[in-house]
Amino acid sequence: MKSVSLGGRLALTIILFNLTACGSSGNSGQVTAPTENAERIQLADRSYVLALPTHFDQAKPYKLLLAFHGSGGSSESMRSSARFEQYHSDYIVAYPKSQEVEWNEGCDCNIAHRKGADDLGFIEQIIEDVGTRYRLQEGEVYAAGFSQGALFAQNVACNLGDKVRAVATVGAPMSRQLSLSCAMEAPVSVMMVHGTADNVLSYYGSNHANFGLLSSQEAVARLAALNNSLPNPLLKSASQNVDLIHYTNGKQKVQLHSIKRGGHSWSFSGFDTSQKILDFFDHLHIPELPEHSQLIDVQGQKFHVRSMGKQHSGPAILLLPGFNYNYFNDSAWYALLQPYLAKTYRVHSIDRLGNGFSNMSEEVNLSRFAEDLNGILHALNEKQVLLVAFSSASITASQFYQHRSDDIDLTGMLWIDPDIALPHSLSLYKGYPADWYLANLEALLPILEQGTWTARTWNKLVVEREEIAALLPEALADLMDWNFLDVISQQRMLVGAQQTRAREIAFYADDLDAYAALALPSSVPVSVIDSDFEEKDIQNYPENAEALRQWQQEGSAWSQQVAEFSNGQYMSLEQTDHMVMFQKPERIKQAIDWLVAKGR
Incomplete structure (x- = not known):
């Protein structure tokens, strides 16, 4: 890795770490008290927090949702932002902790990659481990991530499509490196949420030899192509402040919610990100319809x-x-x-x-x-x-x-x-x-x-x-x-x-x-x-x-x-x-x- 590229990458890591520490990963810095139905589970030298819905039923089969924190974040910080288990009674939620300051997101350009962090293997272990502890619905595993965790969620879509049905990404477009290496042999539905005024991972992308980013509109088109989607996206205003670009192959969906003037955040005014993601996961079989x-x-x-x-x-x-x-x-x-x-x-x-x-x-x-x-x-x-x-x-x-x-x-x-x-x-x-x-x-x-x-x-x-x-x-x-x-x-x-x-x-x-x-x-x-x-x-x-x-x-x-x-x-x-x-x-x-x- 060239020294100039490493310096740029480390600078980005520091920025992301500081933003996460300040609460910019969601809820405008306010942390909601989590429910008590949670425990930290150790898998060798790695760990994840497993959160159960409020009215958990041991006999009921559940869906599994994995939620990935941003650079420098933690299982707890992601849980405080997303609170998925408080929204829906059908999901068990796993909040994994990255081995390094960042996830090995598939760009082959960061610390996690240089140190050989097997984050994809870790995710497979979590899926297997949760399955031994609780009853899971077959084929109902999902993933979501914020910021650098969103980039990793795309890596999961690209390489674990046989295990994950759909992923959601918030606050990130797609790395140029992953866009070229991604095979996605098993199609995966993808929901992207990105603020147009994001000043950390730009909505409009960036050019860098070591860590370049597609724009979010380029990213959704690339993910749609990897899914063999129909060529023309549906374009419509989902609300006054949200524009939607939606692709489909008739079974899987790939869509981008562009939050007008939204920054680098998990949640936005008038847009409850956690609820929208769960709605997306719950309605994969229902087509996105044109206006009217x-x-x-x-x-x-x-x-x-x-x-x-x-x-x-x-x-x-x-x-x-x-x-x-x-x-x-x-x-x-x-x-x-x-x-x-x-x-x-x-x-x-x-x-x-x-x-x-x-x-x-x-x-x-x-x-x-x-x-x-x-x-x-x-x-x-x-x-x-x-x-x-x-x-x-x-x-x-x-x-x-x-x-x-x-x-x-x-x-x-x-x-x-x-x-x-x-x-x-x-x-x-x-x-x-x-x-x-x-x-x-x-x-x-x-x-x-x-x-x-x-x-x-x-x-x-x-x-x-x-x-x-x-x-x-x-x-x-x-x-x-x-x-x-x-x-x-x-x-x-x-x-x-x-x-x-x-x-x-x-x-x-x-x-x-x-x-x-x-x-x-x-x-x-x-x-x-x-x-x-x-x-x-x-x-x-x-x-x-x-x-x-x-x-x-x-x-x-x-x-x-x-x-x-x-x-x-x-x-x-x-x-x-x-x-x-x-x-x-x-x-x-x-x-x-x-x-x-x-x-x-």
Whole structure:
């Protein structure tokens, strides 16, 4: 180690030691009296403090939480700051003491490393030792650390992922050395908490040949990559003073809570760090949702619903997604339309099972979703609704019209490029790729399980995003919620979502048959927006031009018939893409305005 590097490292150690001694590790210098359910346990020449919850039950299996102090700290100082055992009755908490002034954090650059402190081995011994003393829940071991102890917690995540389910770090980003050496062969959920004004371990990182730091935003991205997370993070304000960056791989979570103007501390104003960490550990199985989103439980299944414009009265606008040309369909299609409509209306976009953040299910089809809608609306306490259905969602809309609950007032429907329930169109829908998926579904599902099509799915998403960007009207560009579109659409890369898509395409023919057998709606007005999106396919596939032209003509005639039969409007849009929601949202609003006025 170079002398200049050692000097810089020792200076940092002294600073951290002084801060810990002054109480800066948490609670603004105030130490809370610990509970009596604790003892110091000696393991050879090492020790840890083991704290039990207040109402400890010897017969109950517990989770184990390991909490690591900062540089120069102790088991007692960390316990006084975190007090985890006082927050939760399901955890036994171990507060280990480092062998040296610092933990061997994985940077290969400090005193603990030079002296060969086997801190990772010590942690394994503690887990084993606690397991011999008390009943532990299998697979329920967690770790948290402050400052230099947070850097060590990341080392635990990198090297003990087979023993630790999740870690939380407070007051530290990530060392550049560990970011390069970390393998994380077993994925581990990680929660980071860091003040943007931290003047000890900077939120913005630092460059040093011996001990460099990534910024916290770089660190969370690196940890997400090590977990094979989806590429786009969810960004949102968790509160007035806290910004959240959240990644997921569909199972594990990696997130950063950035405390605005927060210093080098365990706790912050309006942010109870210990409680937030325990909440994170307790809800690893629950997805982090975008702003305005919630999960609605209907008969044990959870549906992703995004609600905006709740302050408005009148009928609620329900946005139902349908297939695009890639057979993707989820609430990402309403990333612009929903905030645009929410300026005037109360608007809900709803994802079927297997789409967005809704639960996965093997029982997926467009007809079944009509039944689910009744339960969702009851949970939302919506009695008067106007339904907007894009593409194949007209199947769900038609079924809902026939089978809606008696207490739901359906004031009207707007169908955008609906599926056409006439023979020629139905034969095209039932052809490739629907017939191929039906014939090959059983063999395809295990192939999807292996992730064989994940890269292919991502490539399609990249192209779609570029196409959507080209469609946006300049006047409404500021309303476009790109983060929502990215976060929702990338869910399609998850294996469960890929399998759902395969099942939906395979079962499409059955949905179409049920759709064709229904009578046209007559008691509520149905307006239809009919774009000329077929023109693109007619130009690109001249060998199929005749069949495609017939489909286009048949569709326009049928759409006019639906509108006239139900006393709705028929609107033909020329030079318009299939994704009308992005290209001409104002025309959709005009159609909704007309239906709402008609229903008064």
